[in-house]
Amino acid sequence: MTPESFWRDGRGIRGWLLTTDHKRVGILFFFGVTLSLVLGGVFALVLRLELLTPERTIVSASTYNQLFTHHGIVMVWMFMIPSIPAVFGNFFIPIMIGAKDVAFPKLNLASFYVYLLGAALTLTALIVGGVDTGWTFYAPYSTSTPTQVGWVVLGVFVLGVSTIMSGINFIVTIHTLRAKGITWSKLPLFVWNIYATSIIQVLATPILGLSLILVGIDHAWGLGLFEAKEGGDPVMFQHLFWFYSHPAVYIMILPGMGVITEVVCTFCHNPPLSYRLLVIASLGIAFVGFLTWGHHMFVAGMSTFDVGVFGALSMFVAIFSAIKVFTWTATLYGGRINVATPMLYFFGFSFLFVFGGMSGVAVATSSLDVHWHDTYFVVAHFHFIMVGGTLTAFLAAIHYWFPKITGRKYSEKWGLLSAVMVILGFFFTFMPQFLLGNAGMPRRYYSYPDRYQWLHVLSTAGASVLALGLIFVVIYLTAALIRGHRAGPNPWGSSAPEWRIPSPPPTHNFIAPPDPSHGPYDYNGKEHA
Amino acid sequence: MTEVIYSDPRQRTHALHLGMWMFLGSETLLFAGLFGLYASYRAEFPSEFAVGVAHNNALIGTANTAVLIISSFFVAWGVHSIRGSRRRPCMISLGVAVLLGLTFLVLKSIEYTEHLRAGLAPGAHFSSTMLPARGFALFYTLYFVMTGLHALHVVAGITILTWLAIRVRRGRTRRDHRTELELGGLYWHLVDIVWIFLWPLLYLTHR
């Protein structure tokens, strides 16, 4: 008798709210992060509308300051950081390692409720008056602004706790629950990437926690640790903030890279050119990512010694990212390529991530960054990576694993159309911003000289196309849930372990114990290098 | 559920220990930023920091260091006892550790009261005229934040140890007391270690 799919367990709503099934926790997180993406996106659309004209268009300057702050906070901490790990990591890590669940299932459920609490506190801040410090909370403005800093830092702190809980769970799961015969070198590379991400999450997030506590206490009662008149140094806040926030960007991209590896191998029916290189690159990114935080502070007044050291170290990260890009591209060679929606997102990712990454090398050059710092150039750089990289990978993951999670297929026609809209819409939103920044337009500015207007209009037009593309995705995926064709266990012909169980998976994942002799990249009898 | 996930109880114990060490790592890193601030501000205001350290009550600070070290010993003794299935010595050890933890907090409160009376308060509330130098106020702000954050962890640790002692006393469940005690003990030892580093930085290095 085949077991029921995990969607049905006969316990109704309690079976969802009190679930300890990692797959259900992943679904719960999916709704959380998707709603956050929508909220963050709405903030972005309003501010892009505001920027259509050089002076006031629809909101006041102080509202505008709140809009970009809320956009950043919601996108970074409520969407990007949890997105792929908490949704797809949760859903697939146990399956990929041959386990029936994560190491601490109750902790997993708790991490979701802590996420909800953090989100609720953050949204409370937005409702009771908002924050206008920028998502970076730089002192001394953050400690003196009359806006709702207290609620927000509390909310983000709690969101950070959720991240640490997830990180610990994944690390322990991967170390202790691998099935018999599934050694580290037999793990899908997605697992390696989530592992590297989890290490960063556990080690870096507490530092953010502390910096936010200090800002919160200072804001409420006065501490002066970053006040010049008390002897403090505002740059010290930046050190503490970026020591976390730079590794945080690797928390945001590494899971996406894991997805991309899975997608490339499946849709080319090829093993990766070099498994080992991809593992080394993932761990290398995680490690080097901790050494580069000062590149956010080149013009803050740091010593020239630090400027030099951080600039040089920042270049090293690019090496590991490049290794990955070359490996993915080389994996296409000799493969039987299926240009389905996930693969289209890979092509978009390749171009946007490489372009964005190279602009990162550009701003890491401190002498050039003097010109670009705090301009739209930097905004374009990180959106190319975050949206062009992580969001694209998130969408790839949704489409790749949709048949496995739901047991249904979506419409490829709509998938391809929307992917094109998302990628092109994105490009026309942010490419103009490189030009804006290079031409001198500062970031976070409400009003600007007339000569920049055409680039802003182009950017807003692109954002509209991007938004429309995303709306289409929601529509056809919902339609597929209701009336999509049934998918079998392995519609893509993948060698990866999650495709050897039913679609959708049963509650305890496996009917028979997983077979370790069948590797995740066994194509055409080729084993991975 | 755990019977489903873990192939044997040893695997679960192993997982719990690993998880605890990860958690301890993250707790330690919560203090990292404060050590960073201390190091940098001390580099900038070396003499003001030295004067600040000299003004701290080294007697109470040292007594507190001894108190925590002895309490750590008793926690370790409690784990040692439960491994030999000696429940009563275990409970007594934990009880002593809790009392010592409370002693720490009492001594800390006495110190804080002394400081506040002298106007040595954190941040904007600093009103001492002993030494108007900015670095001196900064030292005391850091002192309050570092010892305050540590004290919160002492409170958490006392709570955990008390709860563990109660569970051992009840002894009703056939659960693995040993693992619980080992994990709770690890947390308390971390609290001890953090203070081992705070003590010289805030009380001894007065030159």
Added chain:
Amino acid sequence: MQTLESEPQPESSGRPLVVTLVALLALTLISWAISHLDLGMASTLVALAIASTKAGFVLHAFMELPLAATPARVVVIVTLSFIALLCAGTVTDVALR
């Protein structure tokens, strides 16, 4: 490797714990005594070195780090390295401006 409660356990001696306690208290006393000497810059380093030794004893004897799995020991090393890294980055900024 932890054994189960229900398995017969070798009766281990509590002596190492007592010895560690004495050593820790002795080092505390030594550290306090040394702080009265005028060693200039070195006094902070000496104090921290003694503190590190004490922390090492706690990790070794009370927390039984040698018995813990490798990842646990890696966590300890990485955590300490990160604190050092953060201090290095901030101090080289402030001190070399």
